Amino acid sequence: MFQTVSTFVIIDLTFSKLGEVxxxxxxxxxxxxxNGKETKIIEDISLQVEKGDIFGLVGxxxxxxxxxxxxxxxxxxxxxxxxxxxxxxxxxxxxYRLVKDTSMIFQDFNxxxxxxxxxxxxxxxxxxxxxxxxxxxxxxxxxxxxxLSNFExxxxxxxxxxxxxxxxxxxxxxxxxxxxFCDEPTSALDHKMSYEILKLLKEINDKxxxxxxxxxxxxxxxxxxxxxxxxxxxxxxxDIISLDTKDLMPLSYREALLYD
Amino acid sequence: xxxxxxxxxxxxxxxxxxSLYETVDMMFTAMAxxxxxxLILGFVLFITGSQGIFKNKAxxxxxxxxxxxxxxxxxxxxxxxxxxxxxxxxxxxxxxxASKIPLSFIGIATFSRFTEKDLxxxxxxxxxxxYALGSNTLQYFIYFLxxxxxxxxxxxxxxxxxxxxxYSTVMGIIGGGGLGYLAISEGYYxxxxxxxxxxxxxxxxxxxxxQTTGNVVAKKIDKR
Numbered sequence: 001m002f003q004t005v006s007t008f009v010i011i012d013l014t015f016s017k018l019g020e021v022x023x024x025x026x027x028x029x030x031x032x033x034x035n036g037k038e039t040k041i042i043e044d045i046s047l048q049v050e051k052g053d054i055f056g057l058v059g060x061x062x063x064x065x066x067x068x069x070x071x072x073x074x075x076x077x078x079x080x081x082x083x084x085x086x087x088x089x090x091x092x093x094x095x096y097r098l099v100k101d102t103s104m105i106f107q108d109f110n111x112x113x114x115x116x117x118x119x120x121x122x123x124x125x126x127x128x129x130x131x132x133x134x135x136x137x138x139x140x141x142x143x144x145x146x147x148l149s150n151f152e153x154x155x156x157x158x159x160x161x162x163x164x165x166x167x168x169x170x171x172x173x174x175x176x177x178x179x180x181f182c183d184e185p186t187s188a189l190d191h192k193m194s195y196e197i198l199k200l201l202k203e204i205n206d207k208x209x210x211x212x213x214x215x216x217x218x219x220x221x222x223x224x225x226x227x228x229x230x231x232x233x234x235x236x237x238x239d240i241i242s243l244d245t246k247d248l249m250p251l252s253y254r255e256a257l258l259y260d
Numbered sequence: 261x262x263x264x265x266x267x268x269x270x271x272x273x274x275x276x277x278x279s280l281y282e283t284v285d286m287m288f289t290a291m292a293x294x295x296x297x298x299l300i301l302g303f304v305l306f307i308t309g310s311q312g313i314f315k316n317k318a319x320x321x322x323x324x325x326x327x328x329x330x331x332x333x334x335x336x337x338x339x340x341x342x343x344x345x346x347x348x349x350x351x352x353x354x355x356x357x358a359s360k361i362p363l364s365f366i367g368i369a370t371f372s373r374f375t376e377k378d379l380x381x382x383x384x385x386x387x388x389x390x391y392a393l394g395s396n397t398l399q400y401f402i403y404f405l406x407x408x409x410x411x412x413x414x415x416x417x418x419x420x421x422x423x424x425x426x427y428s429t430v431m432g433i434i435g436g437g438g439l440g441y442l443a444i445s446e447g448y449y450x451x452x453x454x455x456x457x458x459x460x461x462x463x464x465x466x467x468x469x470x471q472t473t474g475n476v477v478a479k480k481i482d483k484r
Binding site: 073075100102104106108110126127156157171181 | 389391393394403410484
């Protein structure tokens with residue numbers, strides 16, 4: 001499939017543009033014990049993500065893409081190799097500080113059901129120091145940015161999937177993260193909602209120059225958003241590809257079905 | 261017939277209210293201790309258990325074992341075997357204050373098990389969510405786990421309180437007094453069945469009150 005698309009340019013890592021490196025993986029390996037048997041999930045992966053990138057990780061289920069995301073934010077530690085986040089080495093001591101400059105968007109939104117929309121958005125600020133008034137103003141602005149101004153007092157159970165993900169995005173932006181990790185952010189959403197969410201991610205990248213790392217098994221999501229993509233196969237990087245990113249276009253069901 | 265019951269009530273009014281006060285006194289202390297220590301031990305079980313973030317078989321085995329032992333000894337015998345401990349803590353093995361010790365132990369054991377279960381019922385992904393949003397372990401407990409488990413915990417605490425009321429009725433054997441003891445000693449052994457029935461109805465009303473309050477609070481704070 002990749003060879004047939006003319007906009008793809010295969011490049012070598014060493015010739016990538018010289019930007020500020022936000023994430024660097026050096027010879028990372030990770031094993032899990034599954035049913036009492038040690039299985040290598042990630043095998044000797046090296047890659048780097050630069051500032052302002054929308055970096056895609058694609059691969060089949062079990063290729064290790066979600067694991068890489070959790071290694072990148074320090075939630076998991078690698079068995080071998082080093083990870084640098086914003087220039088600093090991730091370890092047990094630095095991870096709690098470094099992760100504060102990042103955030104994550106999940107497939108199942110991972111909002112707190114006992115908090116209303118506004119409190120969910122404010123939640124990351126409760127874990128940090130800062131002015132309550134400023135935070136409240138910012139949360140309200142962000143809810144307006146994601147188009148949910150009228151939902152401040154609503155509880156999560158009353159929202160649609162797309163609305164939930166937009167709350168999660170507002171929550172993510174609350175701390176002005178330098179890097180946003182997205183784990184299958186549109187997998188639980190229908191076509192139209194997915195487009196809205198992708199558009200929002202693109203806007204965030206444009207507006208705040210936020211680096212985004214996006215995991216998806218859906219090639220159309222990756223294609224519409226990412227400027228660089230790592231293709232994973234059985235825990236190894238098969239290829240890293242640069243894409244000419246186009247403007248994100250809304251697709252009707254008809255267009256999506258008929259055209260590539 | 262109602263008049264006969266009213267007469268009995270008036271006759272024993274002082275005893276009934278004294279016993280009610282003893283029951284409330286024992287219950288209140290045991291409930292407060294169970295709430296705090298039961299919650300802490302429940303957390304310890306949860307984090308050191310097989311799915312916990314600080315998995316530790318030895319700690320889990322010891323804490324879980326102690327809880328099981330406390331719960332498995334018939335309560336009336338448990339009261340007797342810890343009399344020496346009452347003496348160490350309070351200087352006396354008997355009385356209302358001494359009764360608070362075995363009651364607190366059984367309350368802690370019951371509520372910690374409930375807490376462990378309530379925490380296990382919370383969506384497992386919440387730990388990762390808390391980490392990704394920048395929280396440390398303590399913040400994970402307070403801002404994430406406790407918040408999502410709160411309505412379950414309220415219902416568990418309600419059940420623990422009702423169990424404590426039931427357990428408090430046998431505290432008479434170490435001089436703890438209380439409503440249950442009055443019903444047995446004066447009502448049953450002295451053939452004053454009307455008094456026994458008055459106290460049974462009072463106990464039913466207390467349980468209804470506790471359960472209804474628990475249900476209302478749990479429902480009010482559950483927004484999921």
